[in-house]
Amino acid sequence: MIVVVVVLLLNFAVAMTVVLRRRESRSWLLILLLSSTTGAAVAAVLALLLPPDMTRAVEVSAIFAGLAALSAVVAVVAHRQRGLARSGNGGEGS
Secondary structure (H helix, E strand, O other): OHHHHHHHHHHHHHHHHHHHHHOOOOHHHHHHHHHHHHHHHHHHHHHHHOOHHHOOHHHHHHHHHHHHHHHHHHHHHHHHHHHHHHHOOOOOOO
């Protein structure tokens, strides 16, 4: 199980390095989603390793997964709003 945690953290480090080298302005969302989902996976594995009375890793895992989903929704809504603003509608009704 420890090997799984190490592989997850190594995967996160390599992916973050690749994303940061691309120097795109939208890379922050990818890093946020990657860190949230990796955090959820690491917390879930730790929940299996530690005794049930010593950890709240399942709750932490759910929080990380929720943050990943929330950030994705915010990014989609923001992208749509920018698209509406560029088209001249300004997000208002017709």
